[in-house]
Amino acid sequence: MPVLDHLTKPQQDLRNGEIPMAAAFHNVPVLLVEDEPDMAAEVSEELTKLGYHVRVAETEAEALAAARSHPAALMIVDRMLKGRDSLPMIEILRKESIKMPVLVVSALASVDERIRGLKAGGDDYLIKPFDMGELAARIEALLRRSNDSRAAVLQVGPLRIDLIERSAMRGERLLDLLPTEFKLLEYLMRRPGQVITRTMLLEDVWHYRNMPQTNLVDVHIGKLRRKLDMAGDTPLIRSVRRSGFMLHVGD
Numbered sequence: 001m002p003v004l005d006h007l008t009k010p011q012q013d014l015r016n017g018e019i020p021m022a023a024a025f026h027n028v029p030v031l032l033v034e035d036e037p038d039m040a041a042e043v044s045e046e047l048t049k050l051g052y053h054v055r056v057a058e059t060e061a062e063a064l065a066a067a068r069s070h071p072a073a074l075m076i077v078d079r080m081l082k083g084r085d086s087l088p089m090i091e092i093l094r095k096e097s098i099k100m101p102v103l104v105v106s107a108l109a110s111v112d113e114r115i116r117g118l119k120a121g122g123d124d125y126l127i128k129p130f131d132m133g134e135l136a137a138r139i140e141a142l143l144r145r146s147n148d149s150r151a152a153v154l155q156v157g158p159l160r161i162d163l164i165e166r167s168a169m170r171g172e173r174l175l176d177l178l179p180t181e182f183k184l185l186e187y188l189m190r191r192p193g194q195v196i197t198r199t200m201l202l203e204d205v206w207h208y209r210n211m212p213q214t215n216l217v218d219v220h221i222g223k224l225r226r227k228l229d230m231a232g233d234t235p236l237i238r239s240v241r242r243s244g245f246m247l248h249v250g251d
């Protein structure tokens with residue numbers, strides 16, 4: 001089949017379980033909002049060990065600024081920040097349609113407080129003091145839920161795609177992607193930090209099994225890169241020598 005014919009045909013949907021959900025949380029950006037330096041350092045160190053890219057905010061203002069400018073895959077929010085309740089801040093984020101999962105951590109353990117936390121827009125509520133293993137497990141569960149193949153929106157670092165609207169954004173900028181570029185981006189966003197080979201892309205995105213000698217992948221990656229990165233932006237798709245590509249978010 002000529003390549004161009006193939007590409008101009010409506011592409012079969014890839015969401016129906018075709019892409020295995022790899023448990024790849026490597027370099028996944030997490031925003032930790034915690035005013036106690038020791039606690040922030042301890043949690044940050046643990047999560048970094050697990051491969052997360054952790055950014056710490058100590059105040060509501062810092063957290064709001066960070067959430068707006070560097071959307072993370074998940075936010076961990078301490079309930080009390082410098083003596084102030086952080087729930088109103090979560091409500092502000094939700095009003096701004098910032099949808100990243102929020103894990104509220106708090107010493108306020110009553111059922112009423114937990115309900116308040118969830119109603120304010122928290123997705124989970126963990127009581128302090130907590131075990132690091134439990135924190136890690138809950139983060140994974142939240143990420144799995146939010147990057148579930150049934151989820152309508154995928155967010156990785158500054159990238160956000162809506163699988164129903166078929167729209168894609170980098171930060172505040174709407175990306176004008178062709179269907180193949182959209183599928184390519186979705187594929188990469190489901191595997192942040194993983195090496196993606198040309199063979200994987202040919203087989204999974206284009207459904208080629210017999211490996212034609214083609215520069216198809218490189219051509220489309222090139223086009224996608226030019227749409228993702230404006231001058232001054234950190235390039236998001238990196239080339240991995242002799243292997244392929246990697247979606248790299250975080251530093």
Ligand code: CA
Nearest residue numbers: 035078080081
């Ligand atoms: Ca606190």
